[in-house]
Every structure is written in C-alpha cells, then in structure tokens.
Amino acid sequence: xxxxxxxxxxxxxxxxxxxxxxxxxxxxxxxxxxxxxxxxxxxxxxxxxxxxxxxxxxxxxxxxxxxxxxxxxxxxxxxxxxxxxxxxxxxxxxxxxxxxxxxxxxxxxxxxxxxxxxxxxxxxxxxxxxxxxxxxxxxxxxxxxxxxxxxxxxxx
Amino acid sequence: xxxxxxxxxxxxxxxxxxxxxxxxxxxxxxxxxxxxxxxxxxxxxxxxxxxxxxxxxxxxxxxxxxxxxxxxxxxxxxxxxxxxxxxxx
Numbered sequence: 001x002x003x004x005x006x007x008x009x010x011x012x013x014x015x016x017x018x019x020x021x022x023x024x025x026x027x028x029x030x031x032x033x034x035x036x037x038x039x040x041x042x043x044x045x046x047x048x049x050x051x052x053x054x055x056x057x058x059x060x061x062x063x064x065x066x067x068x069x070x071x072x073x074x075x076x077x078x079x080x081x082x083x084x085x086x087x088x089x090x091x092x093x094x095x096x097x098x099x100x101x102x103x104x105x106x107x108x109x110x111x112x113x114x115x116x117x118x119x120x121x122x123x124x125x126x127x128x129x130x131x132x133x134x135x136x137x138x139x140x141x142x143x144x145x146x147x148x149x150x151x152x153x154x155x156x
Numbered sequence: 157x158x159x160x161x162x163x164x165x166x167x168x169x170x171x172x173x174x175x176x177x178x179x180x181x182x183x184x185x186x187x188x189x190x191x192x193x194x195x196x197x198x199x200x201x202x203x204x205x206x207x208x209x210x211x212x213x214x215x216x217x218x219x220x221x222x223x224x225x226x227x228x229x230x231x232x233x234x235x236x237x238x239x240x241x242x243x244x245x
Contacts, residue, residue, distance in 0.1 A: 035245055051244070052169055054237055057221035082244060094245055114245055122218070122237075123244025124169035136170045139214075139241030 002066035002078045006058050008085040011095055020077050020099050027076050029103040031110030033096040039089035041137070046127045051084045051093070054122035058082075061121040068153055069098065069113050073105040080113060082123060112150050119147040160186070160232035165198070167208070168239035171215065174208035183232070191217045192226030194236060214241055 003020075013034055021027055037049045062080050069078060079097040087093060094117065098109035125137040162181035172178050184197045195217075199209040209215065217224045218237040230236055 053244070054166070054168060054218070054221075054239070057218055057237065060221055118245030119242065120223075121244050122168070122239065122242050124240065125243045126169070136240065137243040139243050143245075 002063065002070060002080065004059060004062040004066055004079075005081045006053060006055075006062070006084055007081065008083065010083070010092055011081045013092075013095060013097075016079050016081065016095060016097060020079055020097055024076070026101065027099045028101045029099070029106035031096075031098045031100075031103075031106035031108075033094070033110050033114045034092060035094035035114070037087050037089050037091050037093055041127050041129075045130045046089065047130055048086055048088055048128040049093075050086045050126045050128070051082075052124045052126070053082075053084050057122050062117065064153065065113060065116045065120060068116070069109045072112070073098070073100060073109040075100050075105065075109055078109065078113065080117065082117070082121070084123070115143070115147040115150060116153065118143045120153060163194070163230060163232060164235045166235065166237040168237065170240060171208045171238050174204060176204050189229055189231070190226065191219065191224050191228045191230055191236065194230050195226075195238070198238075209238070215239070216241055 017030060039046060066078055066080055069075060075098055077099045081095040083093050096110050096113045098106050098113060100106040126134055127137060128134050162183045164181050166179045167175050188194050188197045195209055198205050216239050219228050219230055220235050
C-alpha cells in the first residue's frame with residue numbers, strides 16, 4: 001500500500017517510518033531518500049526555493065509511480081511525500097520510503113521512486129537569490145537519464 | 157446544434173507568469189484538433205501568449221492530467237495544461 005502526499009507542512013522521517021512499519025514484523029528493510037533544500041544553485045547563494053505543482057495530476061502521477069514500483073519489486077509498503085510552497089535552505093523537500101523483506105528491493109525501489117518523481121511528476125522549482133532576483137530551475141538532462149535507466153513507465 | 161464546450165487551459169511556472177493568468181477557457185475552431193495545433197493557435201491570441209509559447213523553448217503538455225505529445229488529440233471539454241519540463245524531487 002502506497003501512501004502519497006503533497007503538502008506545505010514539514011514531515012518527520014522517524015514518524016513516517018514508524019507509520020509504515022506499525023503493527024507488522026514482516027518488513028526486514030526500509031530504503032529511504034530524504035531531499036533537502038541546498039543553499040547554493042549554479043554557484044549562487046539562494047535564500048528560498050518555491051515549489052509549484054499541478055493539483056490533481058501530481059497525486060495521480062505520484063500514485064502511478066508508486067504502483068509501478070510495487071509491480072516491479074516485492075514491496076510491503078511505500079511512502080512518497082513532496083512539499084510545495086516556499087521552503088528555506090536546509091528544509092526538507094521530499095521523502096521516499098520503500099519497505100520490503102530484503103534490502104536490494106528496498107534500495108532499488110527507493111532509487112526508482114526518486115528518479116521518476118523528479119522527471120514524471122508535475123512539480124516546478126523557483127529559486128530566490130540573495131539579491132532578491134528569482135529564476136525557475138531548468139530541468140537537468142542527467143535527471144532524465146537517471147530515470148531512463150529504469151526503463152519506461154507503462155502508458156496510462 | 158449544441159455549442160462545443162470550451163477547452164480549459166492551465167499554465168504553470170514561467171508559462172503562467174508570461175501569459176499572466178493561471179487558467180483560461182478557449183474555443184478554437186474545430187480544425188484545431190491536436191496539442192501542437194492548439195499551441196500554435198494560442199500563440200496568436202496576444203503578445204503575452206506569444207511570449208509564453210515562444211518557439212524553441214521546450215514546452216510540455218498534459219491532456220486531462222496525463223502527459224501528452226504534440227500529436228495528442230484535443231477537443232472541447234478537455235483540460236489541457238502547458239508547462240516547462242518538470243523539476244521536482
């Protein structure tokens with residue numbers, strides 16, 4: 001069962017892990033990825049990052065990515081949380097948790113989930129620099145290549 | 157004859173800023189039947205649209221909340237979103 005959330009509020013990795021494992025002892029491995037706001041972009045200091053998304057489509061896209069991970073690996077649960085709105089350097093942006101009986105599936109599914117979350121879910125980041133100027137983050141080709149190494153998502 | 161329902165257009169990120177609105181309803185002529193044709197038609201609506209839908213900039217699209225391609229069909233009643241390549245995660 002995947003838990004998918006888009007929210008302005010912060011999240012707690014410990015609380016989310018506890019929620020994923022509550023009441024069960026069949027999980028032997030939990031892979032995790034925690035993304036945080038870096039204070040530097042392209043060599044320039046940033047003071048904030050603002051995330052915009054496409055409500056409705058975002059949750060659908062995240063659900064589809066999670067369903068694909070569950071189809072590919074023997075997962076006992078996964079959690080995808082993405083924050084939106086204005087975030088400060090050091091704050092949490094994104095959390096991926098993937099639970100499985102064994103480590104390889106947990107780690108591989110975690111990598112798949114974050115790579116696809118970066119390229120197949122409708123989020124956009126805008127950076128605010130020290131001088132007050134703002135710029136939309138450009139998509140990186142390397143992110144597309146990272147997602148592509150897992151093969152295509154099925155259509156629909 | 158029933159009137160064709162409008163197409164709902166949503167803009168995100170810098171496309172939204174350049175067009176100046178986050179969404180609008182449009183009723184293009186019936187020949188405008190694909191995403192590519194719709195973008196070309198929208199570009200002619202105003203200087204703001206032309207600036208947002210500038211040729212050479214990569215624009216991604218979703219039709220009814222699924223990623224779409226230039227040849228994806230569009231029709232009245234559809235929700236069509238136009239946005240830059242995504243940068244989440």
